[in-house]
Amino acid sequence: MLYFDDCPNWQIADQRLAAIAAGRADVVVTRHRIDTVQDAERVGFHGSPSILVDGVDLFPEPSAGVGLSCRVYRTPEGLSGSPTTEQLRAALSRLDQDAR
Secondary structure, three states: OEEOOOOOOHHHHHHHHHHHHHOOOOOOOOOEEOOOHHHHHHHOOOOEOEOEEOOEEOOOOOOOOOOOOEOOEEEOOEEEOOOOHHHHHHHHHHHHHHHO
16 A cells, blocks of 8 residues: 555555455555655655555546645445445455456
């Protein structure tokens, strides 16, 4: 997970990912703090929190800009600063199926 400290939403995503990881031995959550605009540009950071698996964004938004900003996700309840636990599980399941 990529994040920056001033974004309040990364902790919610972190908690949701930790809950999923607790039930799946194959999921290991690592955190990478983005501190500067230069870091954001170097890694193609599309906002906090960004959730990647093997460098691939689970929720790509091709039109999203790069920089130090909070990210917005489309959820069943409307726009949110983090994907729901169900969305995270579904995205990970899609990856599992694609790997087969």
